[in-house]
Amino acid sequence: MFNETVLKEINEIRAKYPDRRSALLPSLYIAQREFGWLSHEAMQFVARTLNLPEAEVRGTASFYAMFKHKPVGRNLIQLCTNVSCMILGSEGLLDFLNKRYGVEPDGTSGDGRFSLVIMECIGACGTAPAMLVNTDFHDNLTEQRIEEILEKYK
Numbered sequence: 590m591f592n593e594t595v596l597k598e599i600n601e602i603r604a605k606y607p608d609r610r611s612a613l614l615p616s617l618y619i620a621q622r623e624f625g626w627l628s629h630e631a632m633q634f635v636a637r638t639l640n641l642p643e644a645e646v647r648g649t650a651s652f653y654a655m656f657k658h659k660p661v662g663r664n665l666i667q668l669c670t671n672v673s674c675m676i677l678g679s680e681g682l683l684d685f686l687n688k689r690y691g692v693e694p695d696g697t698s699g700d701g702r703f704s705l706v707i708m709e710c711i712g713a714c715g716t717a718p719a720m721l722v723n724t725d726f727h728d729n730l731t732e733q734r735i736e737e738i739l740e741k742y743k
């Protein structure tokens with residue numbers, strides 16, 4: 590399932606730790622980077638590679654919000670709708686994302702370009718509303734700014 594390069598990368602991480610469990614999170618991260626999400630097969634492969642019980646791998650993967658358990662679009666938008674962002678317009682931005690890009694919370698646009706999830710506070714209350722696109726942080730959001738930002742993500 591993993592190519593030789595990825596397998597080598599995981600084994601190098603595993604070799605750094607006396608306890609192979611310590612390599613689990615980075616290995617899951619690598620699996621998600623390779624496939625875009627963590628399928629049952631991807632978690633099985635991580636379990637076999639690290640010689641860990643599958644239940645432990647699934648349990649760890651399901652605990653962290655950063656791991657996705659169904660296919661996602663090429664770019665993942667994580668929009669905060671917590672108090673500060675809500676007061677400063679994130680609900681309207683959700684409507685805008687739906688109308689302009691055809692993407693709803695926990696959904697993916699028809700063209701596969703964007704998936705959207707709602708986040709709790711991401712620590713940018715002073716410059717709300719805020720979002721992440723993949724691993725990039727963006728704040729002071731308006732509809733116009735979102736259009737400018739998302740232009741970069743094809």
Ligand code: FES
Nearest residue numbers: 669671674710713
């Ligand atoms: S409430 Fe949105 S960043 Fe804090």
